[in-house]
Amino acid sequence: EETPYHPAVDQALLCEIRKKSPEGVMSISSGAPVSIEHATTTLNMPLIHNHFFMDVMTNQVRERPIDRTVHPKGTGAFGYFEVTHDISDVCRAKLFNEIGKRTPVAVRISPATAERGASELARGVRGFAIKFYTEDGILDFPGLNLDKFFSREPTQFVKFAHSLRRDPAVYIHNPLKLLDTILQVPESLNMLIDMFGDRGIPKSYRHISHHNIHTMQVENAYGDTSFIRFHCLPDEGHQFLTDAEIAEINLADPDYYTRDLHDSIKKGDFPNWTCYVQIATEEDAKRLGFRLFDVTRKLPEDEFPLYPVGKMVLNRNPKNVFAEVEQLAFCPGNLVDGINGGPDRVFQARRFSYNDAHLYRLGPHVKEIPVNCPFQGRNVNPDSVNSEPVSWKPQQKGLLKVVPEDISNFDQARDTYENMSEGEKTRLHGSLIGLLTPASPSVRNGMIELFEAIHPDLGGTLAERFNSTMTR
Numbered sequence: 020e021e022t023p024y025h026p027a028v029d030q031a032l033l034c035e036i037r038k039k040s041p042e043g044v045m046s047i048s049s050g051a052p053v054s055i056e057h058a059t060t061t062l063n064m065p066l067i068h069n070h071f072f073m074d075v076m077t078n079q080v081r082e083r084p085i086d087r088t089v090h091p092k093g094t095g096a097f098g099y100f101e102v103t104h105d106i107s108d109v110c111r112a113k114l115f116n117e118i119g120k121r122t123p124v125a126v127r128i129s130p131a132t133a134e135r136g137a138s139e140l141a142r143g144v145r146g147f148a149i150k151f152y153t154e155d156g157i158l159d160f161p162g163l164n165l166d167k168f169f170s171r172e173p174t175q176f177v178k179f180a181h182s183l184r185r186d187p188a189v190y191i192h193n194p195l196k197l198l199d200t201i202l203q204v205p206e207s208l209n210m211l212i213d214m215f216g217d218r219g220i221p222k223s224y225r226h227i228s229h230h231n232i233h234t235m236q237v238e239n240a241y242g243d244t245s246f247i248r249f250h251c252l253p254d255e256g257h258q259f260l261t262d263a264e265i266a267e268i269n270l271a272d273p274d275y276y277t278r279d280l281h282d283s284i285k286k287g288d289f290p291n292w293t294c295y296v297q298i299a300t301e302e303d304a305k306r307l308g309f310r311l312f313d314v315t316r317k318l319p320e321d322e323f324p325l326y327p328v329g330k331m332v333l334n335r336n337p338k339n340v341f342a343e344v345e346q347l348a349f350c351p352g353n354l355v356d357g358i359n360g361g362p363d364r365v366f367q368a369r370r371f372s373y374n375d376a377h378l379y380r381l382g383p384h385v386k387e388i389p390v391n392c393p394f395q396g397r398n399v400n401p402d403s404v405n406s407e408p409v410s411w412k413p414q415q416k417g418l419l420k421v422v423p424e425d426i427s428n429f430d431q432a433r434d435t436y437e438n439m440s441e442g443e444k445t446r447l448h449g450s451l452i453g454l455l456t457p458a459s460p461s462v463r464n465g466m467i468e469l470f471e472a473i474h475p476d477l478g479g480t481l482a483e484r485f486n487s488t489m490t491r
């Protein structure tokens with residue numbers, strides 16, 4: 020059955036219909052026709068009286084949407100999440116219950132800092148945001164393709180974001196700023212070692228994972244608390260490009276990943292992911308304390324195995340990128356019954372920051388924008404004249420109190436390095452040499468000391484390359 024056309028929702032179709040209107044009829048943007056004479060006469064009359072002229076000119080000035088402060092260049096697609104394993108004994112959120120249940124999703128994938136017109140192939144971390152349109156309202160998981168974040172302190176996010184942007188004084192990129200930030204936030208290397216390894220340049224957006232990163236506090240129907248980390252791994256496997264390959268593609272196509280995702284969906288080759296949760300108990304939380312919630316660390320899979328929950332399929336391209344992708348607004352604070360949120364500080368900061376960003380970028384009616392609307396939700400704020408309000412008693416407990424600790428992550432970075440193939444180690448050395456080459460000897464030696472602490476082979480290889488006296 021065809022979905023009924025709704026002009027307010029379906030802006031792309033509306034556009035098509037407008038194009039089919041009788042030739043020669045021009046209109047102002049609110050639809051009313053204007054005569055050719057009125058539309059083209061701008062001479063000998065105050066322009067402010069020419070509604071068509073004012074309409075066209077003011078729209079042109081405002082037609083570019085405000086960029087996201089990070090992740091400004093992105094691509095989107097739509098599909099569904101389907102439950103394959105019921106985890107209602109752990110989490111009562113409806114999207115995870117009932118094998119076979121499908122929840123519609125919107126996905127936006129984006130390089131973290133590439134500007135709108137820049138290449139999306141540059142080495143870096145990718146945002147992978149999922150919006151679930153659940154029966155209980157919107158659930159947003161704005162995650163990453165890597166399984167950890169670079170900092171456990173929210174204000175350092177701003178420092179990182181600035182160090183990856185153009186230097187405001189000369190408006191060119193300054194690679195030394197990133198090194199300066201890494202020296203101040205050495206725990207970031209646990210994530211950055213992935214980024215400078217093969218995962219930094221995926222083969223396509225179909226070959227990357229989604230990691231929600233935060234350990235989320237959840238509840239089952241009886242109010243019992245557990246903790247989950249959510250991941251989706253690509254069924255096509257992780258695949259990568261080399262620096263040499265991207266150099267070649269870049270010249271031809273800086274929108275390579277967007278094109279690939281769009282073309283695969285268009286020809287019916289739908290990208291798909293298998294989704295998992297790692298599950299921890301309240302006892303695990305007591306035993307591990309902050310370690311369970313530290314976003315700069317992944318949860319070890321031998322201790323917390325990946326438990327399958329569902330699959331995600333993207334099977335529809337946007338019909339209108341502005342309406343459906345640019346206006347998408349993800350907020351980690353958009354949660355549903357059964358998922359209480361992440362007890363860590365980064366989560367708490369994000370809960371505030373994204374809403375703030377949406378108010379600035381999209382305005383106060385952000386939730387009424389069709390793509391952000393909880394269209395599956397049943398909450399209608401009933402008016403008391405025509406209906407009896409149904410009371411709902413949330414059973415939700417407060418979030419666990421978690422105190423951040425200063426833990427070194429180099430044990431995980433060391434494991435990552437040791438588990439790399441010889442080929443990947445060589446490629447990692449190459450990209451780190453590229454990173455350190457423009458640095459002063461003191462900054463370079465500071466960095467080499469950190470790499471030495473991660474693994475003597477890694478520090479030693481870099482020291483030899485730069486004839487550093489800091490290491491062997």
Ligand code: HEM
Pocket residue numbers: 086087088089090093127128129145146147148161162163168172173174176230231232233314347348349365368369372373376377380
């Ligand atoms: C304190 C830490 C962080 C702050 C303050 C922060 C802030 C922001 C802001 C303001 C935006 C733009 C939102 C918009 O305009 O719609 C954004 C985008 C994004 N952030 Fe963060 N972020 C932080 C950490 C993270 C982490 C840990 C992740 C992954 C788990 C993440 C993933 C994303 C993604 C995927 C987007 C793009 C969403 C989209 O496609 O619309 N961020 N972030």
